Amino acid sequence: MxxxxxxxxxxxxxxxxxxxxxxxxxxxxxxxxxxxxxxxxxxxxxPTTAAWAVDLLATDRDSPLERLSELGDRMRGAQRELDAERLRALTDERSRLLAELTEAAARRAADAGHPLGDAAREQVENTFTAALSDPDSARSVLAGTLDKPLEYSGFGIDELAAEAIRRGESERSERPVRRRGKRRARGGTEATGSPPRRSTPAPSSTGRDEAAGRRDREAADRLEAAEQEVRRIDDERGEARRRRDELRAELAEVEQRLAELDEDATAAERLRDRARRAVDRG
Structure with a gap:
């Protein structure tokens, strides 16, 4: 065994x-x-109820869990290549798979007599999100032996995907500007037969608008990153509170069981003392 x-x-x-x-x-x-x-x-x-629901799904031969690692690998490959188009498509696929897995785990738990509440469903979805973001978490989920839900607090798929998409869009928006500049330089050389002058032109209104646009995009990116960090911390704080409440409930159960055992021990000791006195008298 x-x-x-x-x-x-x-x-x-x-x-x-x-x-x-x-x-x-x-x-x-x-x-x-x-x-x-x-x-x-x-x-x-x-196991907590959420972890147990995930474990149930891991032991189901017909579950969609086998797609978890494969999709995570594809997303990490697209991130390394900064392939914005692939990441958009894979992010949509990821959302569909997370919803499918969460619903399947909730259905299995309900069929087994323990329907999931809203908090447990959220923990199940967070566990699958961690498995998509981290190969070690994926292996833990597939093993079917979780005793608590997983959380991924690192620099994961959502942030990397967003960064890759932003870079791809930035590069596409800047390419036409660079090509137009090259055409103007070549045109000046062909018309005059002399190299372009080295004097620095005064910034045009278009250049100022582009610089302002870049600053606005950078500020928006920083705001988005800060909001994501706030959401992440709020999620972790909520999970910590839920875990605290679970531990308090478990402690209450243990204390109640201990009190019952104390009563049983007292009754057993009384019976023993009576039996001992009876032996002594005999």
Whole structure:
């Protein structure tokens, strides 16, 4: 028995049964003398609802998850080449795939008796977004053993795609200006038979307008980058708050279970003391 096989089996089962099933599998391993495997199994953490939904989809043979890594590779290739046209098309494909994967995971979770709320659906989509942006995250998703949703906070596909598209548009807008300048230079040489004068012409109104336009575009780019950073931090802060609330709920469950065990222990000790007194009297 391999740890990966045990983990995949546990993480696709009902999350409410996770702890009981995990401890049972660990006990089985220990009985067979596989102490190291038993310890590794006991370290597996109960998955959140969002992570469990992703794990369910990863074990579905008919899921569209197999397209995740392939699309991520194509997008990274287009980014390296700064191919704005390909990135536009791939970004649209990415949006469709994210929606398809999120809906498929939500449907699988509902069929298994645990419909996803809005927050869990958002965590599922963020997990697939991370998998598209980062190959390591994609491998984690495909393994089907996530215990918590993923977040990607690096310089990912959205930002790189936007930068490549901006560069491509900037290069296209500047090419006609450079060609017109060359034609004028060649025309001056052919008409006079002498090289162009080196004196610097006064900036034209067109040149001033283009410079102002570039400054406006750069300012808009900086604003967009700042807004993206604010959105990213807000997303991470929201995720941290959700995780805090989940941990508080888990802590409340553990404390309640501990209180129940304390009561059971007290009752068992009373029975033991009575039995001991009876033995002493006999």
């Amino acid at each position: 391999e740890l990966g096989d045990v983990a995949r089996d546990l993480y696709r089962a009902d999350p409410g049964e996770f702890v009981r099933r995990r401890d049972a599998r660990a006990a089985e391993a220990k009985e067979r003398g596989e102490d190291r495997l038993a310890r590794a199994i006991r370290k597996l953490r109960k």
